[in-house]
Amino acid sequence: MAEIQMQALYSKLYTKYSKLKKEKDHALEKLNRNQEVKFLKYHEVAEEMIEYLKGVNERLELQINDLQNEMASIRSTKDEKYLEFQKLWMEERQKNTKLLEEIDRLKNLEQEEPLFHGDDGKAENELLTTPGSGAEPSLFNKLATKIKRKLMHVVENPVDPSAGEEPMLIAEDESANRLCKRMKMNGYSPNSFQPTCCKKVVAGSAAGANAGFLNCVFQDLVECIVGMKFSVVSQEEFCVLASHQSTGYSFSLTWIKDSSGELQLRYHVLSLGTLERVAPEWMKETITFGLSMCTIFFERMCRIVKF
The missing domain is CATH 3.90.1150.80 (Aspartate Aminotransferase, domain 1)
Structure with a gap:
């Protein structure tokens, strides 16, 4: 009797154990399926992100290549401009050198040639005669042409401010002194060549009358x-x-x-x-x-x- 009761108890326990085990296996299987679905989703998202990053990387590489080509083109253009500017600078330097040589030659020529020339002072008197006196203006035109030619050669070469204007002023003063001496020898006054506003300046300077003649x-x-x-x-x-x-x-x-x-x-x-x-x-x-x-x-x- 007791043995029959024990078998019935064992059978009930086994049935209950089998039911619990089945429920537990079902729960584990369900959990595994959920985890598998999540993993597949994560894997799919990761694949999409990898493809997106690959596309971004390719676009960045193309941009880098374009920028490198642009930099190379700009560098080449800059080099060409530098060579062109250097060539222009050399040409301007050669022109300035030639102009300086021409100016020196003209200065030497001017020092060698006398300011006034003629026989028996005739040319001097004609030059010192005012335009309103009815004299022939050919010598005035010659002097004006000479001044214009000299000015055209001088102004084509820019003057260096650091060098100063002392040589030019000295040359002008020497020319003014020579001209004033010639005029005094022939009985002419500097005021005859000056407008009214400048005659007072010349007449008012006793010691420096020659220096004020051209001002x-x-x-x-x-x-x-x-x-x-x-x-x-x-x-x-x-x-x-x-x-x-x-x-x-x-x-x-x-x-x-x-x-x-x-x-x-x-x-x-x-x-x-x-x-x-x-x-x-x-x-x-x-x-x-x-x-x-x-x-x-x-x-x-x-x-x-x-x-």
């Missing part, structure tokens, strides 16, 4: 305002030569009359100097304009010269 109050004022050197050429038509020493730019302004008798200015360039590459077309041509346009002309010209 004019209004001329100095205009040169300070515009920043250029001006000189007057004695011709049938009143002509002014202007030069900018730092750039070598020079031009002439001539007073003329139009068909109606009104005064006009004729602009003619002598040398562009270092402004040849940046100067506009109107600065390279001969133009005529009225006196009312003179202010605009100098404003535009100074804007380009000071650029």
